[in-house]
Amino acid sequence: MLEMHNVSKSFYRGTINERKALDNIDLKVNKGDFITIIGSNGAGKSTLFNCISGNILPDSGRVFLGGKDVTYEKEYVRAKEIGRLFQDPLKGTAPHMTIEENLALAYLRADFGKRTFSRITKADREFFYQKVKTLDLGLEERLDQAVGSLSGGQRQALTLLMATIVPPKLLLLDEHTAALDPATAEKIMALTEKIVKEQETTCLMITHNLSQAISVGNRTLMMEHGRIALDLDEKTRKGLKVEDLLRMFKEKTGRILDNDRMLLEE
Amino acid sequence: MLYIAQTALQLGFIYGLVSLALFLSFRVLDIADLSTDGTFVLGMAVSVAVAAKGHPFLALLVAMISGMLSGTVTAVLQTRLGIPSILAGIITNTGLYTINLAVMGFSSNIALLKQDTIFSLLQKAGIPSVTILLPLLLFAVAAFLLKNFLNTRLGLSIRATGDNRDMVSASSIDPRFTITVGLAYANTMTALAGALVGQLQRSADINSGTGVVVVGLACLIIGETIIGRKTIGRNILAVMVGSILYRFLYAIILKTRLFPIECLKLVTAVIIALAIAMPNIKASYDLRKERNHAGNA
Numbered sequence: 001m002l003e004m005h006n007v008s009k010s011f012y013r014g015t016i017n018e019r020k021a022l023d024n025i026d027l028k029v030n031k032g033d034f035i036t037i038i039g040s041n042g043a044g045k046s047t048l049f050n051c052i053s054g055n056i057l058p059d060s061g062r063v064f065l066g067g068k069d070v071t072y073e074k075e076y077v078r079a080k081e082i083g084r085l086f087q088d089p090l091k092g093t094a095p096h097m098t099i100e101e102n103l104a105l106a107y108l109r110a111d112f113g114k115r116t117f118s119r120i121t122k123a124d125r126e127f128f129y130q131k132v133k134t135l136d137l138g139l140e141e142r143l144d145q146a147v148g149s150l151s152g153g154q155r156q157a158l159t160l161l162m163a164t165i166v167p168p169k170l171l172l173l174d175e176h177t178a179a180l181d182p183a184t185a186e187k188i189m190a191l192t193e194k195i196v197k198e199q200e201t202t203c204l205m206i207t208h209n210l211s212q213a214i215s216v217g218n219r220t221l222m223m224e225h226g227r228i229a230l231d232l233d234e235k236t237r238k239g240l241k242v243e244d245l246l247r248m249f250k251e252k253t254g255r256i257l258d259n260d261r262m263l264l265e266e
Numbered sequence: 267m268l269y270i271a272q273t274a275l276q277l278g279f280i281y282g283l284v285s286l287a288l289f290l291s292f293r294v295l296d297i298a299d300l301s302t303d304g305t306f307v308l309g310m311a312v313s314v315a316v317a318a319k320g321h322p323f324l325a326l327l328v329a330m331i332s333g334m335l336s337g338t339v340t341a342v343l344q345t346r347l348g349i350p351s352i353l354a355g356i357i358t359n360t361g362l363y364t365i366n367l368a369v370m371g372f373s374s375n376i377a378l379l380k381q382d383t384i385f386s387l388l389q390k391a392g393i394p395s396v397t398i399l400l401p402l403l404l405f406a407v408a409a410f411l412l413k414n415f416l417n418t419r420l421g422l423s424i425r426a427t428g429d430n431r432d433m434v435s436a437s438s439i440d441p442r443f444t445i446t447v448g449l450a451y452a453n454t455m456t457a458l459a460g461a462l463v464g465q466l467q468r469s470a471d472i473n474s475g476t477g478v479v480v481v482g483l484a485c486l487i488i489g490e491t492i493i494g495r496k497t498i499g500r501n502i503l504a505v506m507v508g509s510i511l512y513r514f515l516y517a518i519i520l521k522t523r524l525f526p527i528e529c530l531k532l533v534t535a536v537i538i539a540l541a542i543a544m545p546n547i548k549a550s551y552d553l554r555k556e557r558n559h560a561g562n563a
Binding site: 075097 | 422
């Protein structure tokens with residue numbers, strides 16, 4: 001599904017501040033995998049996502065998506081197959097446009113370039129209504145309201161719907177519940193798991209919640225200094241506790257997992 | 267008074283096209299397009315030059331195409347060559363000065379002598395008060411097209427580009443393309459306005475674009491203050507109201523000699539600064555009232 005061969009990326013290259021964000025990453029993601037990713041601050045988690053989505057280009061190495069080399073493909077071209085959510089709920093929606101208009105934009109991926117000059121049809125509207133209803137937030141009655149008037153949690157739920165309204169090949173979640181209050185975060189997470197399960201989406205999720213990291217999905221990566229320090233498959237993860245995870249991390253890297261937002265337990 | 271009303275409506279609808287263009291570039295795309303002055307003169311020069319050859323209708327079309335090209339140049343400068351958007355507009359504007367001179371045969375002005383204009387032709391065909399009706403008609407068509415365009419999928423993409431650039435680049439829309447389409451569209455309307463003014467006054471002058479962008483913005487903001495900006499429809503209505511109102515004020519000042527003619531640019535600048543600053547002035551006034559009120563309680 002997704003393969004990365006020897007991908008490296010440094011920032012401030014050639015200066016005294018040079019920092020290796022990704023150091024020869026080799027990663028093979030199978031179709032249907034739901035991988036959680038944890039790591040210290042600056043371990044390269046977000047850079048990894050940026051290289052996959054095309055937001056930044058790697059210095060060396062190759063990225064393959066569904067067998068196709070996409071290393072140098074533009075971000076908006078790749079976006080047809082990759083859905084992405086950020087930590088900031090404001091990043092994924094256009095605030096002055098209505099819920100319906102935002103969904104119509106996301107739905108452009110379905111028939112790209114075909115209906116350029118057509119407007120939102122009645123059928124589209126009904127489709128959006130049903131889709132928004134699955135969020136169970138009552139937003140389906142407010143389709144013509146500006147997205148800017150929604151709360152952070154509502155906006156993130158909408159962004160999740162927009163990213164998956166045309167099922168993407170790959171879904172990238174970058175701490176997408178971190179900026180929400182605990183109750184809302186839980187709701188968004190449940191929604192995420194439901195959608196990923198229904199659509200059998202391949203998904204990568206960065207999280208700082210360690211117990212979530214081992215309970216959600218089927219595989220866990222731990223990153224440190226631009227490398228994948230640990231890669232735990234479903235079997236190894238089973239029965240693992242947060243303390244075991246911390247111990248394994250220390251054994252492997254000789255360091256203590258250090259993330260100022262890390263949640264050790266619920 | 268009748269004369270004032272006529273002039274205000276006529277110029278209100280024509281310059282309303284510039285405000286529509288600025289609504290698209292400044293409000294929707296969030297780009298201050300400073301090539302507007304030059305594009306306006308380009309439309310005017312092309313229009314008068316082609317009408318001088320005896321094709322007043324074709325003149326409007328060619329003027330619009332030239333405006334579209336000018337907008338595309340500004341867009342390419344910022345999307346493909348990475349020039350900051352304000353600078354891109356200024357660069358295009360500077361270059362257009364020479365282009366505009368060239369269109370007028372390297373003379374600083376050209377005039378139509380006995381040749382027909384679109385206005386004179388329609389007048390001969392027996393259409394009454396064509397100098398108001400034609401601008402009205404063209405403005406109405408432009409407003410209708412723009413409103414509908416902004417609700418198409420391409421239009422939504424353009425609006426999203428101005429609303430949240432982060433979101434657009436992370437979705438399947440190419441912001442370089444949407445900015446190019448938006449600026450080309452906006453400058454088409456600006457050039458049409460210039461083309462109409464040129465044929466109306468039967469001449470084109472290299473300096474006639476000075477301040478067009480500022481006046482256009484003032485009209486836009488005056489209208490928005492009165493009508494509001496809730497929906498696209500309201501926004502477009504605001505452009506029309508603001509544009510006509512501004513021309514009324516302008517015509518009254520001219521007619522009554524409230525200010526000496528020589529001071530007109532300064533008066534315009536003051537009106538515009540006030541109009542744009544009004545929301546802020548109002549906010550700080552309200553705050554002060556609130557504070558005084560709280561202090562007395």
